Amino acid sequence: MSVTLCLETLDQTVYEEMLSHTALGVDELAAKLDVEPDRIRDCLDRLFALQLVQASFEAPSRFTVVDPVLGMKRLLEQQHEELVRSHRQAAGSQQALIRILAGAGGGAQQADGVERLAGLDSVQGRLERLALEAGDEILTFMPGGPQSPASLEAAVRNDALVLQRGVAIRTIGLDSVRGDAATLRYTRALVGQGGEFRTAAALPTRMVVVDRTYALVPIDPADSRKGALFLSAPGMIAPLLALFEREWGAAVPLGSDPSDASYVPSEQERSLLALLAQGHTDESAAGQLHISARTARRIMAALIERLGARSRFEAGLRAARLGWV
CATH class of the missing domain: 1.10.10 (Arc Repressor Mutant, subunit A)
Structure with missing residues (x-):
């Protein structure tokens, strides 16, 4: 259990x-x-x-x-x-x-690689410095739903400067931002400059990981005003990276190709996805649909590509999130 x-x-x-x-x-x-x-x-x-x-x-x-x-x-x-x-x-x-992880730095004996940043100003200052010094990649959980237009405009400017240096940006927000016009404008600008943005039904607390070396997480996930922990110990960064990659694999791209968002799968595609989700092999699913196993594999390969997935499992998650099964 x-x-x-x-x-x-x-x-x-x-x-x-x-x-x-x-x-x-x-x-x-x-x-x-x-x-x-x-x-x-x-x-x-x-x-x-x-x-x-x-x-x-x-x-x-x-x-x-x-x-x-x-x-x-x-x-x-x-x-x-x-x-x-x-x-x-x-x-x-x-x-x-x-x-x-936040608790690990909260006692009298703080773990190595944990620095407490008190208050929003201190956190914002560290974020700006990290963005300026980043050389490889910035990974972000954005769980707060739609952001204010002003903050999104500032993010567009900051992201442009980072992306121009060749630094990759990958951000995951909540599905609720899909209905927010300001966020959609931001994601189109981000993706148009080479960044990536995906959404998920639920996310953990806000988190930023820079160059797979440093991370910021809130001291209290329920109250971000208390400040954040700046983590640099490899043993703490590694699990956060693993968590981000799992969420990224299951999240659905937003803003990369409007035609994908409006795509409506055929009944045959829906049926194949449903059968595979139930545990059928290509051969048994093909038999149920009265098509050849080769045709079933071809249809599934096309769906994986359309969904931007790296595996059948990931494609199944994304298809379910889009309401295809």
Whole structure:
């Protein structure tokens, strides 16, 4: 049975206390946090299931906290199959994962490669510097829905300067921006200058990754005004890159070719997609549709190309998002 990553507030508080005070036991944690010992035990059980704490080698009856970076790697492995099975469920898990990364820098003993940036001005200043210094690629989650026209106009100017230097830009927004005229103008300008923009039904919290080396994530995903964490440790960047690539693979391009957005698949194409989604092979699906297996493969290859997918699985996700199946 898979473990869903979902830390409650008390779980995270206990985890942070154990990071800062490694010698605390159940009774000491209960006294410090002013809660019943049984609630601490429940928290430790959940943290143990998520492999964020483990039995102490020196005192097997006690728990010891797992290094945050190692814990993130373990959690990412645990969540891999669940992320693949459900894109929407993945987005929720990813948001919780980023919350834990934020928590890794919140205790008295901050992990290497974590810098706290307090307030929006500090965050904006760092973003501008990163954009100026970027040499390869900027990856962004934009989960806030439609942006203001003024901010989008500023983004067009900034993106143009970045793209002129040969830096790639890949951005994922929410599906809701498809109905916003200002965002559509922005995406057309971005794509026209060589950038890429896709949308997804759900996204984790805002995130920016630059040159696969640095990342910014909010300290508190529920309140971006509190500032952000600037991450540079490779062990923290790697899982964020993996999360972005999974979301990118399932997201639907926006603004690259208006004819694709208006394309209506034939009944034969819809039926083939539905049969393949049910687990049929090319041969069995062809038999159901009374066509040859070669024809079924040709139709599927054309659909994969039209959807801009890299695999049948990715094509199936995009087709479902577009309402084709």
